[in-house]
Amino acid sequence: MTEQLHERLADLAGDVATPAPLDPAGLWHTGKRRQRRRTAAAAVAACVVVLAGVSGAGLLLPSGDLSQAPSATKTAPALPDRLHVPGHGLISNEDDPAGPFAVLLSAGQGWPVKTSLVGVSATTGEYRRVTLPGGLPPELGFSETAASLSPSGRYVAYWLQRPGDRADDHGGMEALSGVAVYDTRTGKVRRELVDAPYGISAWALLWVDDSRLYFRAGEIGGAPGTDRASSSRAIGRGWVWDVDGVQRRVPLAMPGGEAIDDVVASDGHGRLLVDPRGGSRYFLLDPAHPKEAQQVRVRRSDSNGTSSAVAASRDGKTAVAAGDEHGSFLAVTFPDGRARNFRDLRAFDVYGWADATHVVVGLGAPSEDGVGSTRIAEVDVTTGRSAPFIRMPSQQLNSPELASDLLGTPPVDRGEPDWPTDPRVFIGLGVGALVLLLGALGVWRRREQR
Amino acid sequence: MSSAEEQFTAYVGARRPALVRTAYLLTGSAEDAEDLVQTALIKAVPKWGRIADDPEPYVRAILARESVNRWRRRRWREVTSDMLPETRTAEVDVAGREALRSALARLAPRQRAVIVLRYYEDMTERQTAEALGISVGTVKSQCRDALARLRVSELAALS
Numbered sequence: 001m002t003e004q005l006h007e008r009l010a011d012l013a014g015d016v017a018t019p020a021p022l023d024p025a026g027l028w029h030t031g032k033r034r035q036r037r038r039t040a041a042a043a044v045a046a047c048v049v050v051l052a053g054v055s056g057a058g059l060l061l062p063s064g065d066l067s068q069a070p071s072a073t074k075t076a077p078a079l080p081d082r083l084h085v086p087g088h089g090l091i092s093n094e095d096d097p098a099g100p101f102a103v104l105l106s107a108g109q110g111w112p113v114k115t116s117l118v119g120v121s122a123t124t125g126e127y128r129r130v131t132l133p134g135g136l137p138p139e140l141g142f143s144e145t146a147a148s149l150s151p152s153g154r155y156v157a158y159w160l161q162r163p164g165d166r167a168d169d170h171g172g173m174e175a176l177s178g179v180a181v182y183d184t185r186t187g188k189v190r191r192e193l194v195d196a197p198y199g200i201s202a203w204a205l206l207w208v209d210d211s212r213l214y215f216r217a218g219e220i221g222g223a224p225g226t227d228r229a230s231s232s233r234a235i236g237r238g239w240v241w242d243v244d245g246v247q248r249r250v251p252l253a254m255p256g257g258e259a260i261d262d263v264v265a266s267d268g269h270g271r272l273l274v275d276p277r278g279g280s281r282y283f284l285l286d287p288a289h290p291k292e293a294q295q296v297r298v299r300r301s302d303s304n305g306t307s308s309a310v311a312a313s314r315d316g317k318t319a320v321a322a323g324d325e326h327g328s329f330l331a332v333t334f335p336d337g338r339a340r341n342f343r344d345l346r347a348f349d350v351y352g353w354a355d356a357t358h359v360v361v362g363l364g365a366p367s368e369d370g371v372g373s374t375r376i377a378e379v380d381v382t383t384g385r386s387a388p389f390i391r392m393p394s395q396q397l398n399s400p401e402l403a404s405d406l407l408g409t410p411p412v413d414r415g416e417p418d419w420p421t422d423p424r425v426f427i428g429l430g431v432g433a434l435v436l437l438l439g440a441l442g443v444w445r446r447r448e449q450r
Numbered sequence: 451m452s453s454a455e456e457q458f459t460a461y462v463g464a465r466r467p468a469l470v471r472t473a474y475l476l477t478g479s480a481e482d483a484e485d486l487v488q489t490a491l492i493k494a495v496p497k498w499g500r501i502a503d504d505p506e507p508y509v510r511a512i513l514a515r516e517s518v519n520r521w522r523r524r525r526w527r528e529v530t531s532d533m534l535p536e537t538r539t540a541e542v543d544v545a546g547r548e549a550l551r552s553a554l555a556r557l558a559p560r561q562r563a564v565i566v567l568r569y570y571e572d573m574t575e576r577q578t579a580e581a582l583g584i585s586v587g588t589v590k591s592q593c594r595d596a597l598a599r600l601r602v603s604e605l606a607a608l609s
Contacts, residue, residue: 005565005569005600006569006570006572008546008547008550009475009550009565009566009569009570010570011547012475012547012550012554013474013475014471015547015551016470016474016480017480018467019467019470019484022462022466022488024459024462024463024491025459027458027462027488027491027492028455028458028459028495030492030495031491031492031493031495031496031498032495032496034492034493034495034496035495038496
């Protein structure tokens, strides 16, 4: 069979006519062109693979890790003389701690906009994304109680959200479980929990000095006849917690145990401005030495009686963003009882005292487009003159938190931060290049097949 | 003209008719056979520096693989003739050739390639396996199956 098959196959093959003459040189050159095209296609394919790899890496990496800039040179701690709107894909402070922070911002990033906490290093000016474990969503902003930067910028104090609770369960109030401090130099967190069946609500959170935190919380009550929380909250009480110590919080009280109705401000150096009986008398009180409380005069409320931003100096001066019919203005009360109003300085925020005669405030200024802008200025309370302190970007930023210890040091020029490239840019470029190259390959293949 | 190109030119001139005959058995069409040979020769050019001493196995391997791949890519299926020879004689006649061509056309492309390489090119099973990039076992099984199909076709032709 096989021999027969060979013969029959040979016979069948002989059927084919002698092929037409062919130019071998043409075949050779066609082969060479094909070789060149295949080499080029292989190079393109290699590029595609590399781009796809880069894109894949961008997808897998957490945002901000792809193009981490080398750490900037450290200098003495200082505030930056200018703030910038944070770029995309910031490096996380957990990945590369840059504390202490000179500034804490809350800024919207990305699309859709997602609010993030951002710290600005006091020693390098670098910007870092900050995640506060167990904290309230950054979308809530700082408000008056959400997060607070310690005077040196080493810690960020914040409220701990009660796990599993929603604000809707408590009449719109966030149910909290305690406070925590985030160490900006290490990313570590210390927690101080408050036992309460339905959680607590936030009243006040401010630093007595760089290691003592004052916080006041009200206990959320239970709704009568149910096992659910009510919408009511107690005024609660205030405690001082030594975040570097081993002891738990201690209640804050006036000498003799007199309760304190309100803590208005802190001088950042160990004394709180307190209002024991609600608007009648004010004292500068060191929680560790209550008997040495110093009475001071404060013009605190505006014409509508609402509370205003207040900053106390070490010598007992107070600066207030007081209110009038045109908005808010800077009002300063001296320890001897004299008061001075600076109605041409439309101060909406008071950051603290730079020294005995200069206070740092946030000023609002009308702009040409009518939207208005803000700036941070230093005001000489003896003359009323203001000078730019920290320049704000034309694009609005939420009011920042400043490390008050650094207010006495002239802000320094940190230059434009070297924003990391958003990994999504790499992904977008990679995908775009991939699509283009695949399209080009497809067109090329079609032409070749014709 | 480079020496490699000269060698290539000489090889094409000497071996192209034989390659076309093999390709004819693989494709069943003279036109496709010439096209297949040209493709195989063009594909051999980039490798010529390495195969110039003995290009035949490489070119035949391309020829066989390309015939299978073309079928896969284009789903080429030859239109087979229903004409059968009236009688089967010891001497190969026109009808016998047509019957064989029809029987080959009914084989799967790889089976056809195995039959052509094994029984026309007289390659061993190992050489056939290397040329087609398949295992020797696959060559054996494909060959067995192909021969069985050819026999059935032969019987059909006889009937």
